[in-house]
């Protein structure tokens with residue numbers, strides 16, 4: 001599949017060598033009826049019957065992992081749904097072009113409040129568009145999820161701060177349907193703001209024919225944002241660039257697994273070389289890309305203007321619940337399906353913690369040892385997510401969810417083919433870490449493994465610096481501003497102007513991440529588990 005030096009033999013651990021076809025999923029209509037892509041599309045939730053190729057995406061037999069672009073699709077995602085669903089696309093265009101403001105903005109003027117109320121009224125008036133036709137194409141379903149999820153976040157976050165949150169039927173019904181077919185939660189996920197939210201910065205020449213060029217990290221532009229700010233685009237594109245560079249990591253993992261199958265002296269030397277290459281990639285290229293966040297995303301813009309749009313139900317100030325209109329109504333269930341029977345459970349906001357690339361690194365290196373502790377067992381969670389084995393850590397104590405549970409939970413927000421990929425990776429019969437432990441007298445191998453683990457720890461150190469810069473710093477500045485205001489008020493001088501117009505309401509708990517986590521404790525725990533995963537020489 002990936003271009004690495006050839007293994008000394010071929011292994012059974014495979015994700016296919018075959019690159020997916022260059023076809024924008026317009027449907028396999030030009031293919032002969034006997035072609036495998038002409039087979040009826042399998043039920044997304046149930047998957048294909050035993051022994052039948054999964055054709056839900058063109059690269060599905062590859063777990064939707066492309067040899068050139070990894071977890072990113074190899075060609076630009078569908079930019080607009082067909083005209084039957086134009087009302088959704090227009091509502092999204094309007095929300096963006098009208099620059100709708102967060103409902104929590106202090107001193108929001110009446111004109112802005114009216115503008116967003118008119119927009120929400122327009123959304124409530126959209127007819128309930130049928131979605132069954134979308135089922136014919138994974139790419140259309142993805143676009144529908146993206147558009148509806150962005151609409152819902154615009155809808156919820158423009159509401160006045162204390163109002164109840166009722167997602168109207170024109171969004172709730174199709175979003176719950178599409179989400180159930182994709183097996184994704186019904187809100188914005190990393191796939192909606194990163195994986196399927198890009199186009200070419202420099203498009204191919206209009207007259208060029210042939211396959212789409214492979215997207216390169218420096219040739220990406222972002223399609224949809226809440227704020228139209230360069231900071232927001234840069235935020236999403238930083239993750240996208242990491243995904244594209246990460247393809248090399250997937251290739252090195254594959255080559256390592258092939259060599260682990262052979263496991264002679266030459267194979268072990270090659271594994272050591274691949275692990276050193278992985279260490280350079282993760283500790284160098286990926287970490288540098290992560291730190292480049294600082295080149296184009298302003299911390300205060302991120303914290304005050306961008307981040308509040310991501311809130312999931314668990315980060316809502318005042319613990320307000322999200323009501324999906326129509327859920328539990330028997331007539332709606334009969335008309336629109338079982339997905340309307342019970343309220344959805346997974347409603348945490350998007351996070352790059354939902355990147356399958358980083359989870360794949362954890363699983364491959366065997367540093368996902370925190371997972372089993374939380375579950376009391378190893379292996380696969382009932383929801384198809386992947387845990388590890390061994391000792392673990394707890395994120396917060398006092399009833400907090402453990403770091404392991406949080407990492408597993410993030411997998412529920414990944415496209416299901418990527419989840420299947422992680423399952424496949426964790427079912428590897430020759431796990432690398434066990435191999436290194438068994439060969440612990442091989443100094444070169446142990447050193448190389450430890451270099452790769454340490455590089456992942458370096459990546460996590462850099463991530464904690466970024467989080468400190470983008471969340472902890474701005475939130476402290478808000479707190480400091482509040483103290484000044486309070487002190488000034490106390491002496492009757494009134495320093496309200498210090499915060500006026502600059503600071504967005506921060507009534508949310510400052511310690512919570514987009515996933516509702518006590519994030520610094522969580523991130524440090526994951527980092528420390530990574531650091532402690534080095535193997536001692538035997």
Ligand code: HEM
Nearest residue numbers: 238239242351352353355358467470513514515517519526
């Ligand atoms: C301004 C930039 C960023 C901020 C403020 C940020 C913030 C956070 C926070 C608060 C969490 C805790 C979980 C949650 O609440 O969702 C988290 C987790 C995570 N983030 Fe980021 N993040 C940023 C950029 C990135 C980027 C570019 C990546 C690269 C893929 C990334 C990868 C991860 C991963 C993998 C986790 C899970 C924990 C771990 O594996 O160490 N983040 N992030």
